[in-house]
Amino acid sequence: MTTKDALAQQKSLRIGLIYNLKRKTPAVEDDSEAEFDSPATVGAIAKALEGLGHSVELFEARDNLPGKLAEGTIDIAFNIAEGSGGRSREAVVPALLDLYDIEYTGSDATTLSLTLDKSLAKRIVAQAGLKTAPFILMFTGKERLPKDLTFPVVCKPNAEGSSKGIFAKSVANNTDELRQIVKSLIKRYSGGVLVESFLSGREFTVGLLGPNKKPKVLPPMEIVFLDKDNPTPIYTFEHKIADNQEVRYQAPADVDPKLKKKLETLASKSYQVLGCRDVSRIDIRLDAKGEPCFIECNPLPGLSPQWSDLCIIAGAAEISYDELIAHIVAPAIKRFHARKRS
Numbered sequence: 621m622t623t624k625d626a627l628a629q630q631k632s633l634r635i636g637l638i639y640n641l642k643r644k645t646p647a648v649e650d651d652s653e654a655e656f657d658s659p660a661t662v663g664a665i666a667k668a669l670e671g672l673g674h675s676v677e678l679f680e681a682r683d684n685l686p687g688k689l690a691e692g693t694i695d696i697a698f699n700i701a702e703g704s705g706g707r708s709r710e711a712v713v714p715a716l717l718d719l720y721d722i723e724y725t726g727s728d729a730t731t732l733s734l735t736l737d738k739s740l741a742k743r744i745v746a747q748a749g750l751k752t753a754p755f756i757l758m759f760t761g762k763e764r765l766p767k768d769l770t771f772p773v774v775c776k777p778n779a780e781g782s783s784k785g786i787f788a789k790s791v792a793n794n795t796d797e798l799r800q801i802v803k804s805l806i807k808r809y810s811g812g813v814l815v816e817s818f819l820s821g822r823e824f825t826v827g828l829l830g831p832n833k834k835p836k837v838l839p840p841m842e843i844v845f846l847d848k849d850n851p852t853p854i855y856t857f858e859h860k861i862a863d864n865q866e867v868r869y870q871a872p873a874d875v876d877p878k879l880k881k882k883l884e885t886l887a888s889k890s891y892q893v894l895g896c897r898d899v900s901r902i903d904i905r906l907d908a909k910g911e912p913c914f915i916e917c918n919p920l921p922g923l924s925p926q927w928s929d930l931c932i933i934a935g936a937a938e939i940s941y942d943e944l945i946a947h948i949v950a951p952a953i954k955r956f957h958a959r960k961r962s
């Protein structure tokens with residue numbers, strides 16, 4: 621769909637913007653609100669929706685949300701709520717919206733639960749014949765390692781986002797290091813620890829918009845690691861919370877047509893098998909042979925205008941922030957009108 625089509629579909633609707641508000645600045649010692657959205661991001665989305673001619677009501681995703689939805693004051697919801705507590709946390713708002721029969725942007729509760737549990741998402745992707753690094757999900761740190769798991773490995777919380785629990789020291793070179801990292805992560809995060817063979821190649825993230833069966837794939841962005849002396853660089857929590865000299869974003873990525881096609885195909889097929897719709901961002905890294913492997917899928921990608929990956933990707937594709945929001949909301953509006961007609 622072109623942006624013009626997206627805009628043409630818009631009629632003035634009452635849109636509920638549902639979010640979790642970031643009140644604390646994320647820090648290594650306290651990352652409890654790292655996935656939440658800042659007042660500036662909530663304001664930017666509201667402004668973009670109003671610019672499309674809609675009225676916007678703000679809903680913080682708290683325990684009073686059901687009562688507020690029951691008042692029937694909105695036609696559709698724009699959902700960016702990350703939720704709190706447990707690996708189903710992102711599914712809570714979509715499930716509630718389904719209960720109240722309200723259309724919303726983005727993927728449904730099933731897809732949000734599935735993708736938040738990275739090991740489950742990897743199983744689905746692998747089962748579809750797509751490449752993803754060998755892994756084991758650990759709950760004690762004492763589990764036997766599978767034969768195909770090769771060192772070095774990355775250890776990361778299985779059900780967190782925003783690089784929570786991912787530090788430069790998250791790469792283990794031997795079993796002792798692995799067990800030590802896993803034990804410290806288990807203490808801090810629930811949902812298990814995912815231990816994956818380290819993918820040593822270039823890293824990319826791909827933005828997708830639109831329907832599950834035929835998404836629009838935006839040009840890949842590369843996360844370029846600048847410290848060439850580090851043999852196992854990863855995109856850490858520290859990189860995401862502050863300016864740094866260790867990573868640079870290249871959008872669009874400088875890739876030859878063959879690699880671009882492989883990245884787009886992996887992203888598109890992953891989006892399809894994971895049941896995504898409207899928007900997602902898929903992280904990919906090349907293995908030692910240069911083959912793209914699925915890392916994870918973010919069906920609620922950050923929408924901070926200046927620095928979220930998806931906004932940088934869209935900007936490089938000459939899609940303005942307001943157009944990006946228009947693309948995300950358009951399918952939900954279409955579903956709303958289709959439902960009214962049926």
Ligand SMILES: Nc1ncnc2c1ncn2[C@@H]1O[C@H](COP(=O)(O)OP(=O)(O)O)[C@@H](O)[C@H]1O
Binds near residue numbers: 816854903916
């Ligand atoms: N198997 C892997 N091999 C190499 N690097 C990895 C691997 N898994 C994760 N990483 C690195 O860790 C970063 C964060 O991992 P990711 O699963 O995307 O977590 P988050 O949900 O916090 O973004 C990635 O962007 C990548 O740099």
Ligand SMILES: [Mg+2]
Binds near residue numbers: 783903
């Ligand atoms: Mg990621």
